[in-house]
Amino acid sequence: MTDTAPATDAHVEHFEPLDPELPNGYWEYSDGLRANRPVVRSDGHWSTEDTGFWLLSRHDDVYHAAADWQTYSSANGATPVQFPVEMFRMIPLEVDPPLHRHVRRLLNPFFTPEAVAAAEQAAGGIADALLDECVAQAECDFVGGFANLLPAQVFFRYFLDAADDQSRIPWVVQTILTMFEFPDKALEVAPGLFAWYTELLAGRREAGRQTDLIGVIAHAGLDESADGFVMDDKQRLETLNMVVLAGMETTSAGLGNIAHHLATDQKLRASLRGANDDVLARAVDEFLRHDPPVPLAGRTLTKDVELRGCPMRTGDRIMLNWAGASRDPEVFPRPDELDFSRPNVAKHSSFGAGVHRCMGNHLARRELKAAIRAIAELSTFELVEGAQVNWRAAFARGPHTLPVRIAR
Numbered sequence: 001m002t003d004t005a006p007a008t009d010a011h012v013e014h015f016e017p018l019d020p021e022l023p024n025g026y027w028e029y030s031d032g033l034r035a036n037r038p039v040v041r042s043d044g045h046w047s048t049e050d051t052g053f054w055l056l057s058r059h060d061d062v063y064h065a066a067a068d069w070q071t072y073s074s075a076n077g078a079t080p081v082q083f084p085v086e087m088f089r090m091i092p093l094e095v096d097p098p099l100h101r102h103v104r105r106l107l108n109p110f111f112t113p114e115a116v117a118a119a120e121q122a123a124g125g126i127a128d129a130l131l132d133e134c135v136a137q138a139e140c141d142f143v144g145g146f147a148n149l150l151p152a153q154v155f156f157r158y159f160l161d162a163a164d165d166q167s168r169i170p171w172v173v174q175t176i177l178t179m180f181e182f183p184d185k186a187l188e189v190a191p192g193l194f195a196w197y198t199e200l201l202a203g204r205r206e207a208g209r210q211t212d213l214i215g216v217i218a219h220a221g222l223d224e225s226a227d228g229f230v231m232d233d234k235q236r237l238e239t240l241n242m243v244v245l246a247g248m249e250t251t252s253a254g255l256g257n258i259a260h261h262l263a264t265d266q267k268l269r270a271s272l273r274g275a276n277d278d279v280l281a282r283a284v285d286e287f288l289r290h291d292p293p294v295p296l297a298g299r300t301l302t303k304d305v306e307l308r309g310c311p312m313r314t315g316d317r318i319m320l321n322w323a324g325a326s327r328d329p330e331v332f333p334r335p336d337e338l339d340f341s342r343p344n345v346a347k348h349s350s351f352g353a354g355v356h357r358c359m360g361n362h363l364a365r366r367e368l369k370a371a372i373r374a375i376a377e378l379s380t381f382e383l384v385e386g387a388q389v390n391w392r393a394a395f396a397r398g399p400h401t402l403p404v405r406i407a408r
């Protein structure tokens, strides 16, 4: 076990990103830090082995750090509690330019607003079918029956084809949830996932398919003269892994958080019934600002930096508090209120910032919009009386379960 730097501040927080108690009381804690200790040393874990990091909680500090990838590097990992990157890293998230730039250039075309335009309709159809199944039960767990399934079904429908075996969805969802909530179990479950990726990539190469998303990854960096860079088999697997993982747990958590608002505030739900595209788009951004599904990110310093009087050293681990930034009253007045008419409604940090800003944000926004539209139409959608909702301590923060009464 290592501690990356001695605490120079007399005060040391005990902030554990995976503390099961943290997500329930997140706001009180995070607001207190942002106000009183915007940069603070924590003796909590940033991997299963390592402790000691700096936590940045103000909007300006978090944005500045995210924009300066040369100083705040992602090459030693970007998750709050880190898997060993030498074993596998997520690409492009956990690499710096120039490799980062090359990979984004290849993948971006699949995630532009135009490229994902049709996803909203597809997501709407999937949302309706999932709601039918929930309605048939009258009472259901909306996380297990809807939020966890919609992003996976959209991804399979959109980027894979029938031959890629849709029946794997429940297994993929469960494996991903396990990996992010219990990093110590990641090594048990990841090999199955990677065997599937290997099959997918080999299939595209055998068939000479180079134009769909999986085919592009299967051929990325194989031929330097074509792409301008080289990647090995492991890096191609790591890229596919990122593309599969990134959009599922995050969007599921976002859906769970939004559904919680809609199931507990009927006036709010009614206000979104029949709403036009612009209102729904604003609602999506404001829900994401209010409850960021990805609260934290990791970075590593490549040089000494003094920030708000704190002497941070080369090699120190840094934690960016996206969630703290999204509720910074300097940027978002009355930050704890949901207000779809905020002039800067899309300026939140829930999709990150800088070169690593979320590649799938347009897809995620469309999935969330379709889901809100469908939920707003239901005649009944309410939290079961007396149900206790707890939030997951994981890479993504969303409810564990959401028991709802539901009717068309």
Ligand code: HEM
Residues within 6 Å of the ligand: 078, 092, 093, 094, 104, 242, 243, 244, 246, 247, 248, 250, 251, 254, 292, 293, 294, 297, 298, 322, 349, 350, 351, 352, 353, 355, 356, 357, 358, 359, 360, 361, 363, 364
């Ligand atoms: C509501 C849903 C989502 C949220 C809240 C979210 C959030 C984020 C955040 C905060 C980052 C930046 C992390 C960092 O800088 O350390 C990120 C990066 C990323 N996201 Fe998303 N994401 C969502 C959905 C998606 C979807 C649907 C995809 C599609 C596959 C996706 C793909 C990615 C990728 C590939 C990156 C890495 C980008 C890079 O390193 O250049 N995300 N996301």
